[in-house]
Amino acid sequence: MKSATEFGSFFPLDPAVPLGGEAWLRPGDLLTGTGRDALRAMVAHGRSHGWRRLYAPSYYCHAVLDDIARDIDVRMYLHAPFGGPAQLALGDDEAAIVPEYFGLQAEVEVQGGSVLLDRSHDLLATWSYARAPDYVFASLRKTLPVPDGGLVRPPPGQPFARSLAPTPAHVRAAASMAAAMAMKAAYLAGAQVAKAAYLALAAEAEGNLRSDAEISGPSALTRVLAPAVDLGWMRQRRQENLALLARCFAGPHAALPAGMQWRETPAFGILLCADAPQRERVRQRLIGADVYPAVLWPMTWPGVPEDNHRLCGRILVLHADYRYGLHDIGRLGEIILQIAASIAANPDTSDEDRR
Incomplete structure (x- = not known):
């Protein structure tokens, strides 16, 4: 498997995606x-x-x-x-x-x-x-x-609805997203593709997918590809990667600094920082190392309890899915540990000050 050049963010369009199973x-x-x-x-x-x-x-x-x-x-x-x-x-x-x-x-x-x-x-x-x-x-x-x-x-034996056709607006938005995924794949393969171009296209497509007033069926590509992928193999690879990533933080010489916690879950690695300012510093340093964690999710509705806001301010969600081999995951663990240790050793120094 080709070594990863970056971690996380949305999937590229992968011609070698495993099929069957x-x-x-x-x-x-x-x-x-x-x-x-x-x-x-x-x-x-x-x-x-x-x-x-x-x-x-x-x-x-x-x-x-x-x-x-x-x-x-x-x-x-x-x-x-x-x-x-x-x-x-x-x-x-x-x-x-x-x-x-x-x-x-x-x-x-x-x-x-x-x-x-x-x-x-x-x-x-x-x-x-x-x-x-x-x-x-x-x-x-x-x-x-x-x-x-x-x-x-739906529950077994209780048909929910017949197949849904994609709406015209959805077809256009999904085509734009597929194009952004193809551009990302080309970028990762070394083609002269501007990252800003495919990120802008993906963001536009995301907005258009959301703005469709009608309930749509999937694109033709997803209708064919989704049932065909070897989801069991992909899930097994993810579990192996997450287990290896967790081992990167085990032991006295590889532990995360005080105030940071690692939570292994079936789908992601979760890094919980001490507070929102520390989380933001870690996030920016990870992005600088081509690691793109997710923040799930911004709490925008009124009435959300304070502990939910605190969790949202502390959490970073890291991907370890089928895209990555064992060497990649070991490198990801090293990146996280180095950044966490550096920030813990210099808690009052901002990234701007270091520059």
């Missing part, structure tokens, strides 16, 4: 244009059966909630990763999003109503619950190298 889509699954479309399709279906309100965890992608709030009354319930279990009692005309944060087992106990389990971070997760979810949904781009795509999995 055990089929992971099930009869009755519905592919949609995006994860938002999957959630909107469930809400539309639920409203036709009397739903009037949707509850979402306070620690969630609030940009998604902004969109769903146009379709149904959305309320928050208090819940966040690493924060322990939550209980929720619903009426018959209410539903709730229950997240498997970073592929971890969900910790929300719901009485009544309908449960929508968000499995975006680990499509092959096999967690079982005392109460089976009414629906499972996901955004495919968190796991698969595809330009678009969402999934709705």
